[in-house]
Amino acid sequence: MAFMFTNVAGMNLRFPLYVLLVLALSNAGLAENNKVTGLENAVILIMRHAQKPDTGHKLSRTGKTRADACASYFANLVIDGKHLKLDRIFATKDTRHSHRPRLTVEPTARKLGLTIDDRFKDRQFLDLVDEIKSWPRGENVLISWHHSTIPRMLRAFGADPQKLLPNGKWPGHSFDWLIELRYNQNGQLLESKRVDACPMSTG
Numbered sequence: 001m002a003f004m005f006t007n008v009a010g011m012n013l014r015f016p017l018y019v020l021l022v023l024a025l026s027n028a029g030l031a032e033n034n035k036v037t038g039l040e041n042a043v044i045l046i047m048r049h050a051q052k053p054d055t056g057h058k059l060s061r062t063g064k065t066r067a068d069a070c071a072s073y074f075a076n077l078v079i080d081g082k083h084l085k086l087d088r089i090f091a092t093k094d095t096r097h098s099h100r101p102r103l104t105v106e107p108t109a110r111k112l113g114l115t116i117d118d119r120f121k122d123r124q125f126l127d128l129v130d131e132i133k134s135w136p137r138g139e140n141v142l143i144s145w146h147h148s149t150i151p152r153m154l155r156a157f158g159a160d161p162q163k164l165l166p167n168g169k170w171p172g173h174s175f176d177w178l179i180e181l182r183y184n185q186n187g188q189l190l191e192s193k194r195v196d197a198c199p200m201s202t203g
Contacts, residue, residue, distance in 0.1 A: 036187030038131075042138030043084060044157060044181040045074075047197065048147040049092075049100035051175050057099045062200075064103075066175065070198040071107035074142065079180065087139035089114050090128060092146055093121045101144040108142065122146050129156040138183060147172065150179070157181055159192040 050070070051063035059067060077084045089109050092101040102118050109116050120128045125145065132141060145153065147170035151161035159181055162168040170177070178197035184190045 036133050036183075037137060038133040038135035038139075039157075039183040039187035040138035041185055042132075042183045042187070043079060043140045044132070044183075045086075045140075045142045046150060046153065046157075046179040046181070047104070047142070047144055048150065048170060048175055048177065049098070049104040049144055050198075052098075052100055057095075057097055059100055059103050063100070063175075065200050066198050067104045068107050069200045070104065071111040073198045074108045075111050079182070084140055086112055086114065086142050089116050089142045089144070090120070091116050091118045091144040093118050093124075095122075098146070101146065105142060105144045122149050125149055125153045126156055129153065133187075138187065147174075154179065154181075154192075158189040164192060164194045 047070075049059075049063075050066040051060045053060040053063075074086060077086075086108075089105050089112075091105050092098075094102060102116055105116055108114075122145065128143070132139075143153075150170050151165060151168055154161045154164060159179070164179055165171075176196055176198060178195050180191070180193050180195060181189060182191040
């Protein structure tokens with residue numbers, strides 16, 4: 001049914017209220033469709049595994065020390081002035097060449113009473129991102145992965161690796177960085193930054 005209004009000059013104006021209503025509903029629908037519930041108010045933390053030995057699939061002595069330091073670091077992590085409680089921890093699935101992503105977060109998982117989810121292989125990072133996005137609500141997540149894949153994972157989470165990493169890549173010699181991704185109530189990226197994490201005691 002058409003709506004009709006009469007202006008001060010006596011001319012008929014059709015549909016103005018209808019059009020405004022449709023536009024309002026359309027905009028609301030677009031906002032709802034663009035909402036990513038699994039990232040709603042979420043914090044996603046992405047790190048590389050700790051240092052590796054010259055040979056073998058485990059961590060070096062320094063790597064083990066860093067993994068232990070990460071347990072204290074994440075147990076006391078403050079973001080935006082508030083203590084961050086981790087809800088889930090993910091690590092790359094073990095291979096015969098590397099157990100390092102899982103070993104890096106094992107001390108943190110024990111300290112926080114969490115189970116490490118290691119179902120996804122290194123190249124299945126998109127499946128991991130899609131699962132997180134599909135959750136009914138946002139959670140705070142720690143991800144331990146291989147450095148060569150992290151830039152592509154960042155893109156999948158809506159971040160720009162060129163702004164977070166040198167030339168958009170994670171250097172092979174860097175083990176102490178953490179990427180923080182914070183999302184708003186619509187699951188849209190609010191802030192992304194790289195910080196130094198898990199400082200080791202020098203005493």
